[in-house]
Amino acid sequence: MLTPAATDAVAYDPFSYDVQEDPYPVYAWMRENAPVYRNEERDFYALSRHADVLAAMRDPETYTNRNGISLESSLWGPQAYKNVFFLALDPPDHTALRGIVQKQFTPRTVARRADRIRELTRRRLEPLIEQDRFDFARDFAAAVPNDVVCEMLGIPEADWDTIRFDTDLLTKREHASDERSPDTLAAAFRLATYYVHLVADLRKRPGDDLTSLLTQADAGGVRLTDSEIVAFLFLIVSGGNESTGKLIGNAWYHGWRVPDVQRAGLGGRFADWAGETLRFDSSSQMTSRTTTRDVRLHGTDVPAGSRVVLLHASGNRDRRVFDDPDRFDIDRNTKKMLSFGAGPHHCLGGALAMLEIPIVLEEVAAHVAEYDLDMAAARRVHSAHQRGFASLPCVPVTRRVPSR
Template sequence: MHTDSPARQDIGIDPATPPVYDPFSWELHENPYPVYAWMRENAPVYRNEERDFWALSRHADVLFALRHPKLFSNRNGISLEAELWNPEAYKTSFFLAMDPPEHGQLRTLVSGGFTARHVTHQEERIRKMARERLLPLLEQGEFDFAGDYAAALPNDIVCDMVGIPAADWDLIRADTDMLNMRGDGEEERPAASVQAALRLASYFVSHVTELRRSPGEDLTSHLLDVRVKGEPLSDSEIVAFLFLLITAGNESTGKVIGNAWYHGWLHPDVKRAGLDHRPGDWTMETLRYDSASQMVARLVTEDTVLHDVVLPAGSRVALLPASGNRDRRVFEDPDRYDLDRDTSQLISFGHGPHYCLGAALAKLEIKIALEEIGSLISDYDIDLTYARRVHSPHQRGFAVLPTSVTLRDKPRGPSAA
């Protein structure tokens, strides 16, 4: 990801010139939704010849692909970048780069920690961590909402889950933030991103080694004891899982929190309702309207026909859940940000066997983050002049979101209890 361009609200589409969908384009990152709308109506099976991939933008088509992992396989990973798209993607993405049944066998090893029941029991811990991040920021009156709160909180939670010492949480987040940075139109990672990946790998190897000597009650220590077909997981497999959990567990969640904050600022009625009594609805409509998760890649395993277009076996296909969430065939007036909307059909967390393992945790984290700050402030403002978006082919959100707040005369809600 990269953070050098200012945020903008609109990118116009010239009706006489078909737009180019290029997930590596910084211009697209500023606002991809007009391009998605054109694709849904004019090229639901879109072809990018230069980068050699197809893209599916309609809700029904994305859902079909997610539900049929034999046709739309994860075995080459979920990234279009040449360096990440290969049959050994599982070495860095663990079970995310596997298909059933192997995928399910490994996912089951950790799924118990992410059930809705287990996540509910984590609520007070999450609230406590939210307050610890939030209170010093509110004393300042002005702070970077994206970096200092929205991104920090999910990172704290997932690092704590896997047993990383609190003193290292901010270092882990700094390197995680750099993993997906790209130059404008570039697929290859810049040197800073490569170095961040190497630092994380080295840290995770040391972390696993230390826990083998002195295990704790954390998720990483649990993985040291599990067996797959009678064999323990290797250190490299556990390190791959840590990469998966920490990158997936803090990137998307933090960006959704920031996106909710931004859209609340754009829509004063939403801001008032969200701060006062509707953080849950604020969370869910943001997940639909402006999800952090924009694109995931799949490998087509057989010739497949959609909308009279043949997707040849061996093709790369980009699935666009963020576009599907704006499909008028499913959501009425989809470009309206509406807290009263039925969001039950959103596909921000995927579907089928690869439905996001941490979905329940992410929704709770987002809701609590918004609820806790809403209990302590009555209003806020954003200085968009200094806001910066990330630049990633997969993730949409803010790297910097300068915010000033007005404190409530008397705190209310959970924080006041």
């Protein structure tokens, strides 16, 4: 673990495995000593304080999405729209395209999916729960959100695990590199090919799923192209699989790490457990913007056209907003957390995630009264943007007899 002293200079590189293992001491140093951090080698600035990150998220006129939201060289630039669809746009273009699907992700709309989410959760859990040991991250936490979003998109059930496998590979990077690995490129090609065929099929025979809605929709009188829909599929599947799945694993890990949290969480504090995990150890660590004008902040000049990293995971640990921020407190008020973003790009799937995560935790708690983790065999994901576990072996210690 990195534990820099206040007087030590820190090198923040989001592609470094050392930073990815535990970025929070680095964030803490940045907030106090370099709130506008400059990485010359990778050519970006980073904002780490809550107020600065929040202000930038709410100001798309100064901090534009037009070059995308990722630091990776292959995903950055004017072509970003081809990869992340409306995430690479600003209002009013962003508003028009997001509006096509916005109604499908409101709290009221996603609440109708609660029973189905519970059913899908039980289907994944039941083959695992009677085992003496199972992989909570790989076989359960990542699987349920993927199942939910694949079904929403009209992807046949037989293909759900294949989609999840290839989506997981999209984040694979070599140590300290932002270049895509051969495995990642192959997975991206397979997914793109699959999605192209899916869109073509649903244009001919639309159903009541979200992809079919997109094939029939238009934005301002302009019909969406197949490429735009494919970009949306990449976006929404990754969001459901990566962010929500890893957040569930992070909650389970911190429940193991802090016994009081485990007891309270398994005792029924499912929403509080989820909310504090989102603040304390968000699966989504950062997003990026481009400045449209010169900005001066904390005595540092950020020229127009600069890449700026917004570290919402750091803002969530800012002592200026949260008391004792490095403590996991299940009783904490987390309303000011930044994990779902703010402004026009507030996370589209936030309401769905906050419905899913407590349901998943509740279903496990119906079977498990106490658990242990084999951290010697656990394996973290190495990603500049996502934080969580690829593998998290779990050993149920005491079991409950579920009442249905």
